[in-house]
Amino acid sequence: QSVLTQPPSASGTPGQRVTISCSGSSSNIGSKTVNWYQQLPGTAPKVLIYSNNQRPSGVPDRFSGSKSGTSASLAISGLQSEDEADYYCAAWDNSLNGAVFGGGTKLTVL
Amino acid sequence: EVQLVESGGGLVQPGGSLRLSCAASGFTFSDYWMSWVRQAPGKGLEWVANIKEDGSEKTYVDPVKGRFTISKDNAENSLYLQMNSLRAEDTAVYYCARLRRSPWYFDSWGQGTLVTVSS
Numbered sequence: 629q630s631v632l633t634q635p636p637s638a639s640g641t642p643g644q645r646v647t648i649s650c651s652g653s654s655s656n657i658g659s660k661t662v663n664w665y666q667q668l669p670g671t672a673p674k675v676l677i678y679s680n681n682q683r684p685s686g687v688p689d690r691f692s693g694s695k696s697g698t699s700a701s702l703a704i705s706g707l708q709s710e711d712e713a714d715y716y717c718a719a720w721d722n723s724l725n726g727a728v729f730g731g732g733t734k735l736t737v738l
Numbered sequence: 739e740v741q742l743v744e745s746g747g748g749l750v751q752p753g754g755s756l757r758l759s760c761a762a763s764g765f766t767f768s769d770y771w772m773s774w775v776r777q778a779p780g781k782g783l784e785w786v787a788n789i790k791e792d793g794s795e796k797t798y799v800d801p802v803k804g805r806f807t808i809s810k811d812n813a814e815n816s817l818y819l820q821m822n823s824l825r826a827e828d829t830a831v832y833y834c835a836r837l838r839r840s841p842w843y844f845d846s847w848g849q850g851t852l853v854t855v856s857s
Contacts, residue, residue: 630782663843665783672833672850673775673783678843716783720842725797727773727785727844 631656632717634730641738645705648733650717652698656728660720662700664693667714667732676715677702704735712737740764740846742834747851754824754855760817760834760848768792768812771837773844774819776830784830787819788837801827824855 633651640646650662664677675684677693680700692703700719704711717730746758758774774786787798787808796808807820817834831852835844 661841661843665844667783672847673844674847675843675845678838678845679841682841684845718783718785718843724799726788726799727775727842729783729785732782 630731631721631728632719632730634715634717634733636731637734637736639736639738640704640707642707642709644707645703646707646735647704648702648715648717648735650700650702650730652700652719652728654698655723656698656719656721657695657700658698659722662693662695663718664691664702665716665718667716669713673716707737709737711735740836742836742846742848744832744834744848744851747832747853749854749856750824751857752825752855755820755822756824756853758819758821758832758834758851758853762815762817762834762836765836767810767815771839772808772810772817773835773837774808774817775833775835775844775847776828777833777850778827778830781830786832789817821853824853826855829853829855 661679665673666676667673680695681693714732721728741763743761773788789808793810805823809818831850833850834848836846
């Protein structure tokens with residue numbers, strides 16, 4: 629049982645826009661910034677969004693993040709086949725003094 | 739280029755011990771907090787432990803407290819995870835990750851090393 633809640637799956641067709649939600653509490657998302665990680669099959673995770681809505685260099689602007697209260701979301705526009713991956717949200721948790729992750733969302737490009 | 743290379747994984751019996759290593763290069767290792775994150779087979783990510791730049795602060799997720807110890811050798815540019823009293827539920831790929839603190843995020847990850855706890 630993960631501390632942050634994500635839908636287990638999401639899907640879309642090429643070119644579509646999809647969103648993935650992430651729900652937490654006042655001790656994590658409600659008081660700290662949210663990050664999103666992409667894990668392509670058989671590889672290590674890679675940061676996609678940090679500080680709620682910042683993209684590291686090299687991440688396409690098709691990926692965007694937002695946060696409101698104790699929830700966050702990741703949006704992917706212009707969906708491409710190479711976006712098929714697992715996506716994880718993460719937040720710092722004050723009570724744990726460590727990171728907490730969502731259970732992950734498997735994105736399928738139909 | 740930042741590189742993190744884990745080693746030391748393998749098959750161990752329940753109750754046994756294992757020491758994971760992470761060799762860092764491409765950055766000033768002593769300037770960064772470091773972390774271990776694990777992923778059980780077919781499951782999601784779980785943060786395991788953090789260590790401060792100079793090793794003076796360490797934090798752990800509850801299930802590993804008292805059994806795992808994170809350490810850092812800045813002279814050798816290496817991060818370690820000593821795992822004792824291993825349980826079947828510790829079976830996972832263990833990733834070494836560089837931790838940015840302000841804002842916080844894991845900005846670089848190693849390729850992972852698999853630990854299997856089984857008799």
